Amino acid sequence: MTTKPPIQSGEKERIEEITIMRALAFFAIVLQHSIGEYIYRADILPADAVMLGMLYHFTRYGTLTFVFLSTVILFYNYDASLDYGRFIKRRAQSVLVPFALWTLIYGVFSLQGLLLTKEGWVLLSQQFLTPTYGYQLWFIPMIFQLYLLYPWLARFVQAVRKRLFTWFGVISVRHVTGILLGLGAAYAGLMYWSYYKAAGWAGSVGGIGQVLAGHRTMIVIFYFFYIALGIVCALHLQRWRQWVQQAASWNLFIFIACYIFIGYDLLSAGITPINLNISTYLKPTVFVLIVVQMLLIYAIALQIQKRGGLMQRFLRMAGTYSFGGYLVHALVLALVSRFTRQLSLEGFHLIATVLTFVVVAAASLFITRWLQHSPFASLFIGAKRRKTSSAEGAGGRRGEASSSYS
Known part of the structure; x- marks a missing residue:
């Protein structure tokens, strides 16, 4: 992996596969939340619970893929010399x-009449710090931390690259691999602490330490390995593309092994009900599963982009509207669930989950498309009102609103 002189920004190609990866990650998140809606219902049969639990492990890459993609876009489009004030202003407007x-x-949807009381307003104000009603919204303040830290992170990466050039005269595959393996080991250690030790540590220290540990999913440092992968992809794009395709067969083998192990770990804890928190992404084994899933998804996106056709066009459309779809999908799911919770679904929870996933994903994308063409686009989805072209959301330097989605 020999580093070439940087290409001028105007000459940079758009990273077409990013839009496809956005779509696949968005669908994974919608499916994950649809599973969560049904798997804990009292009338679910063990067979449906097991199937939903195993299906759940195919969704684990969703959120972390957006961390990776946000980093790719940042390091591909900008450097440490950017106008920080203008950069943060645009990011704040878009997210x-x-x-x-x-x-x-x-x-308002969750509290309704309670908003007429002081307690309701207190609960509403708390949502801006720790969102729970719009449970997916936690991701936005977390990823904004990456935007705030970007110039310093970019300078650090520049310093590391300069040091490697000084020592070795070139940045090779071996150097990058060694750095990633070291960071991966450190991250696995952090995940071990997060899953097995953090709760006890938080209880012993109390105070601000307990608060931070309790909200560690909202702290950007807990995703540093996915950020590191994004940096490597952005700085060595062509070599990265080659590598993920060459390594696909090995990654598939590792994925199968992880999937079996993690599935056994989940089911061995009991199925009445299944506890999906056992498979949290802040866990060492799930971390390995997610990384190999992400690399496989990247290879799949490259193949879809290469072949073109209906699948590529559909995923490009879905990826373009994925940010708005991400924001609205939990509300659509809540509306669908108001209907399905009145039904007796014993023996049909797997089917109901799949149907709900299709309805929620389709409705969320439709609503986002309508919002993007409305006068309120910038308020609801951070995009200027415009007619969507095939180039939007593809990565590169076009589509600021779409590139802000992580």
């Missing part, structure tokens, strides 16, 4: 404004 508006919408 924080929609976050605030959707937090308010989810709060």
Whole structure:
């Protein structure tokens, strides 16, 4: 992996596969939340519970893929010399404004009449710090931390690359692999602490330490390995593409092994009900599963992009609208669930989950498309009102609103 002189920004190609990966990650998240809606219902049969639990492990890559993609876009489009004030202002407009508006919408939807009381307003104000009604919204303040830290992170990466050039005269595959293996081992250690030790540590220290440990999913440092992968992809794009395709067969083998092990770990804890928190992504074994899933998804996205056709066009469309779909899908799911919770679904929870996934994903993308063409696009989804072209959301330097989605 020999580093070539940087290409001028105007000459950079768009990273077409990013839009496809966005779509696949969005669908994984919608399926994950649809599973969560049905797997804990009292009338679910063991067979349906087991099937949903095993299906759940195919969704684990969703959220962390967006961390990876956000980093790719940042390091591909910008460097440490960017206008920091303008950069943060645009990022705030594209992600924080929609976050605030959707937090308010989810709060009103959930609290309803309670908003007429002081307690209701206190609960609503808390949502802007730790979202629970719009449970997926936690990701926005977390990823905004990456935007805030980007210039310093970019300077650190530049310093590391300069040091490697000084020592070795070239940055080879061996150097990058060694760094990633070291970071991976450190991250696995952090995940071990997070899953097995953090709760006890938080209880012993109390105070701010307990608060931070309790909300560690919202702290960007707990995703540093996915950020490191994104940096490597952005700085060595062509070699990265070659490598993920060459390593696909090995990654598939590792995925199968991890899937069997983690599935056994989940089911051995009991199926009445299944506890999906056992497979949290802040766990060492699930971390390995997610990484190999992400690499396989990247290889799949490259193949879909290469072949073109209906699948590519559909996923490009879904990826373009994925940010808005991400923001709205929990509300659509809540509306669908108001209907399904009145039904007796014994023996049909797997089918109901799949149907709910299809309805929620389709409706969320449709609503986002409508919002993007409305005068309120910038408020709801952080995008300017415009007619969507095939180039939007593809990565590279076009489509600021779409590139802000992580």
